[in-house]
Amino acid sequence: MNSELQRYGMTRRESLQRMGTGLGVLGLAGLLAQDGSLASGAESSSPLAPKSAHFAPRAKHIIHLFMNGGPSQVDTFDPKPALEKFNGKRPPSADLKTERKTGGLLMSPFKFKKYGESGIEVSDLFPNVGSCIDDICVIRSMHTNIPNHEPSLLMMNSGETQPTRPAMGSWLLYGLGTENQNLPGYVVLCPGKPVVGPQLWSNSFLPGIFQGTHINHANSVDPKKVIRNISNPYLTSRGQRRQLDLLKKMNELHLEKRGGQDNRLEARIESMEMAFRMQSEAQEVFDLKKETKQTRESYGTGQFANGCLAARRLVESGVRMVQVYYGNGQPWDDHGNIKAHADKAKNVDQPIAALIKDLKQRDLLKDTLIVWGGEFGRTPVAENGNGRDHNHHGFSMWLAGGGIKGGMTYGATDDFGFAAVENKVHVHDLHASILHLMGLDHEKLTFRYSGRDFRLTDVEGRVVHELFA
Numbered sequence: 001m002n003s004e005l006q007r008y009g010m011t012r013r014e015s016l017q018r019m020g021t022g023l024g025v026l027g028l029a030g031l032l033a034q035d036g037s038l039a040s041g042a043e044s045s046s047p048l049a050p051k052s053a054h055f056a057p058r059a060k061h062i063i064h065l066f067m068n069g070g071p072s073q074v075d076t077f078d079p080k081p082a083l084e085k086f087n088g089k090r091p092p093s094a095d096l097k098t099e100r101k102t103g104g105l106l107m108s109p110f111k112f113k114k115y116g117e118s119g120i121e122v123s124d125l126f127p128n129v130g131s132c133i134d135d136i137c138v139i140r141s142m143h144t145n146i147p148n149h150e151p152s153l154l155m156m157n158s159g160e161t162q163p164t165r166p167a168m169g170s171w172l173l174y175g176l177g178t179e180n181q182n183l184p185g186y187v188v189l190c191p192g193k194p195v196v197g198p199q200l201w202s203n204s205f206l207p208g209i210f211q212g213t214h215i216n217h218a219n220s221v222d223p224k225k226v227i228r229n230i231s232n233p234y235l236t237s238r239g240q241r242r243q244l245d246l247l248k249k250m251n252e253l254h255l256e257k258r259g260g261q262d263n264r265l266e267a268r269i270e271s272m273e274m275a276f277r278m279q280s281e282a283q284e285v286f287d288l289k290k291e292t293k294q295t296r297e298s299y300g301t302g303q304f305a306n307g308c309l310a311a312r313r314l315v316e317s318g319v320r321m322v323q324v325y326y327g328n329g330q331p332w333d334d335h336g337n338i339k340a341h342a343d344k345a346k347n348v349d350q351p352i353a354a355l356i357k358d359l360k361q362r363d364l365l366k367d368t369l370i371v372w373g374g375e376f377g378r379t380p381v382a383e384n385g386n387g388r389d390h391n392h393h394g395f396s397m398w399l400a401g402g403g404i405k406g407g408m409t410y411g412a413t414d415d416f417g418f419a420a421v422e423n424k425v426h427v428h429d430l431h432a433s434i435l436h437l438m439g440l441d442h443e444k445l446t447f448r449y450s451g452r453d454f455r456l457t458d459v460e461g462r463v464v465h466e467l468f469a
Helices: 002-007 012-018 023-034 149-158 168-176 197-201 237-257 263-285 293-299 303-316 338-361 427-437
Strands: 061-066 112-115 120-123 136-143 186-189 213-215 321-325 368-373 377-383 387-391 395-400 408-410 420-422 447-449 452-454
Touching: 061 303, 061 338, 136 420, 136 427, 149 197, 168 186, 168 321, 168 427, 186 197, 186 303, 197 213, 263 303, 293 303, 293 338, 303 321, 303 338, 338 368, 368 427, 377 395
Parallel strands: 061 321, 061 368, 136 408, 186 213, 186 321
Antiparallel strands: 112 120, 136 395, 368 395, 377 387, 447 452
């Protein structure tokens, strides 16, 4: 080894420092940490190593349950009796512009019921989630910028309507690192791809190592299939390590000739190291068969149920953020008939409640923030007879765990549930509040790019302290 390094004019220390502009020490740091050789207080030079927050965090992990397509607030968590009273009419306050032509007010086909000690009303679409309402804070006054899927998906994920900014999960990795160096810090479970696609979990101008890892669990969560090419059938672990060391050395020489900085090459080097380390632990964390029969049955069956259970196992293993998308495309986009919400709600109601209860039973809910919602809501006025159009003026989301005050609602929409009118919460405010719970000041978490300091909340956002326990 020494003779090979001398051939390239490098000492051992220089070689480690130069590998990925410091990324190459990750493997060594991980090994030292595992056998206790890393001195107490010493800092790992891995970009994914845990970092100190700006202040004491209330949460350590996030599970974002994404109902892509836009669920209707007036049919789920924001009951509006006035819709029944004025069904079919279109008063001036219900004449707001959205994406498509709409008609008169449409009463909800679903009934609402009070749940828990808090007595919060929840639609009969979500009886199991309703049973957990005392752990949940429903925000009924969300609003965003544009009534269109692509920009609203981008806004909810990256704080910008254009595909130019890093996703929230990437910002979290950049600011906090992750607790488990053998798994990706930001995992996206989506059976297929939503509208926009990988840009929703992109690192954008942040270093490539902070990009989300997409897991397509459409067909199964077989640990040997859920991550393609995770195992090498031709080489032993030792043989792979030697091969990677040679490849890394070649890449570092290539990098040095180009000035020592190339984010794409550095990300490629680090992704190879991550893939090598993932071979054992990734298969372990996705092996849902290790769960008890009782736990499996509590979550139910299907893609979303598997995603929720895998999300719990991932955060339990130290992953910083997990997103669980409902499905491919924009499944909650019920323009034709809002009654179609029933099938989708049936698929998510049981596993969401099971996730909350499971985390709580394992004493993980206090450290795990659960976020539920879509990219926008739907109109209280009708489209195509019994459907609802996109609505960015006002919609509902809910939060649970991770420092959130449960058993409460925050904000309100107008009498018909069309627009937020009381304690309005923009997506920038939601992001600022989420970062705050994770111990990050949204105004200080910045990255200089193209001559200016960027942040998740752009130049807006307020922390909604009223949501916190």
